[in-house]
Amino acid sequence: MLRIEGASKTYGKGSRRAVDDLTLHVEAGEIFGFLGPNGAGKTTTIKMIVGLLTPDSGRVLVDGCDVVHDPVQAKLRMGYVPDNPDLFDRLTGVEYLNFMGDVYGVPAGERAKRIESLLGMFELKGAIRDLIASYSHGMRQKLALTGALLSHPKLLVLDEPMVGLDPKSSHLFKEMMNGHCEEGGTVFFSTHILEVAERLCHRVGIIDHGKLIACGTLDDLKRQAAHAGVPGQAGKTLEELFLELTEGEDL
Ligand SMILES: Nc1ncnc2c1ncn2[C@@H]1O[C@H](COP(=O)(O)OP(=O)(O)OP(=O)(O)O)[C@@H](O)[C@H]1O
Ligand SMILES: [Mg+2]
Numbered sequence: 329m330l331r332i333e334g335a336s337k338t339y340g341k342g343s344r345r346a347v348d349d350l351t352l353h354v355e356a357g358e359i360f361g362f363l364g365p366n367g368a369g370k371t372t373t374i375k376m377i378v379g380l381l382t383p384d385s386g387r388v389l390v391d392g393c394d395v396v397h398d399p400v401q402a403k404l405r406m407g408y409v410p411d412n413p414d415l416f417d418r419l420t421g422v423e424y425l426n427f428m429g430d431v432y433g434v435p436a437g438e439r440a441k442r443i444e445s446l447l448g449m450f451e452l453k454g455a456i457r458d459l460i461a462s463y464s465h466g467m468r469q470k471l472a473l474t475g476a477l478l479s480h481p482k483l484l485v486l487d488e489p490m491v492g493l494d495p496k497s498s499h500l501f502k503e504m505m506n507g508h509c510e511e512g513g514t515v516f517f518s519t520h521i522l523e524v525a526e527r528l529c530h531r532v533g534i535i536d537h538g539k540l541i542a543c544g545t546l547d548d549l550k551r552q553a554a555h556a557g558v559p560g561q562a563g564k565t566l567e568e569l570f571l572e573l574t575e576g577e578d579l
Contacts, residue, residue, distance in 0.1 A: 329471055329483055329514040330354040330377065335386035336538075337372050337488065346372040348538035349386070354516055356419060356482070361525035362518040364535035365574055370518040371411060373535065374487045375507055377516065378408045391482055407476030411487035411518075413468045417461035421452065421471050424460060432479035439478065445503065446474040450500060465492040473501065477508070486517035500525050526566040527551075534576050549573075 332352040338345045347369040354360045364370050375381040377388050379395045379402065388395040393402040415424055419518045422443075429439040442475055450470040455463065463471065469492065476484060484505070490498045505515045505528060525532050526546060533543040542552045549569050556573070564572075 329356040329358075330360075330390055330516055331389040332373070332377070332462055333387050334387070335373070335376055335383040335388060337369075337376060337384055343547055347376065347383075347535075350535070350538070350540055351386075352533055352540060352543065354514060356514050357509055357512055358530045359505055359515045359528055360517070361529035361532040362516065362535065363520070363522065363525060363570060364518075368505050368535045369538040370535060371487055372515075372538075374408075374485055374518060378406060379403060388447060404479070405482045406485055407479065407481035407483070408485045409469065409472045409476050409487065409489055413472035415460045415463075415468055415472060418459065420459055421456040421463070424471060424476055425456075428475035428478050434479050442478055442480075443474070443514070446477060449504070450474060450497070457521070466494060466497050469493060470497060470500075473504070480511075480513075482513060484513060484515045485519075486515065488518055488520065490519060490521055513573045522565070522567045522570055532566070534570060534573055542569075 330353065332350055335347060335350045336345050337347045350373060362370050362373065372381065376383050377390070377395065379399050382396055390402040391405045395402040419427065425443050434442070437438050447456060450473070452470055452474065453468065455467060460468065460471065460560065469489065473489070489501050493501060503525065506519070508515055531543065532549070534541050542549050542550065546566060549566070550564060553564070553569050553572055
């Protein structure tokens with residue numbers, strides 16, 4: 329569903345690669361967690377997936393569509409919630425959702441039903457006619473997610489979706505991710521919350537200094553850590569493995 333093939337990105341002349349020859353495949357129906365220390369390259373990777381940044385080399389395919397060469401087809405298959413949902417402040421919630429529905433060509437009848445059910449789930453109905461400028465951070469997150477889910481995208485890309493959400497909303501986000509996968513969708517999300525990744529993800533990837541240093545199920549990661557010379561991995565949590573794998577890698 330998602331194929332990142334040798335993608336690299338450098339921001340400015342003389343700076344080091346923010347993402348360095350990254351190859352990563354995510355299968356349809358998977359929830360994939362993308363982990364890594366601050367500044368490791370997660371957001372840069374996500375921006376290359378959704379077409380906000382063009383890789384200097386390598387390529388990204390979404391459901392077989394090249395994000396650079398076939399951007400509209402690739403983007404039609406994706407829903408994206410950025411790390412800081414900076415939505416259009418002067419629109420009301422419902423105007424924003426209709427705008428998203430128009431952009432993705434969601435038919436009116438289906439759109440109304442979907443908006444109704446998503447807003448009910450996220451408890452946003454009361455605020456939907458208010459300007460987005462008046463929304464709290466969590467309300468913006470939930471509205472952005474509603475907009476991203478409106479078109480039933482095959483791939484959902486979320487950059488640190490749980491940041492700033494209250495426990496109930498965070499629970500709803502996790503339920504929604506599970507539900508999306510049960511319906512055959514795929515989720516790629518970055519997070520620092522390792523307990524969530526451990527419980528929710530089929531597989532995780534750890535990026536550090538722009539390079540993928542581990543990838544697989546928790547059991548795969550334990551094997552990889554043991555292979556890297558870290559002894560006694562059997563009962564380790566993801567947090568312990570993460571700390572060991574990224575240990576001593578100062579920025
Ligand atoms: N707009 C930018 N201009 C220049 N350098 C940037 C820019 N955005 C990111 N970088 C650099 O690219 C590297 C990767 O940053 P990125 O935002 O992808 O990290 P991240 O893994 O998302 O970190 P965090 O966990 O803090 O969100 C960092 O060294 C960062 O300083
Ligand atoms: Mg980031």
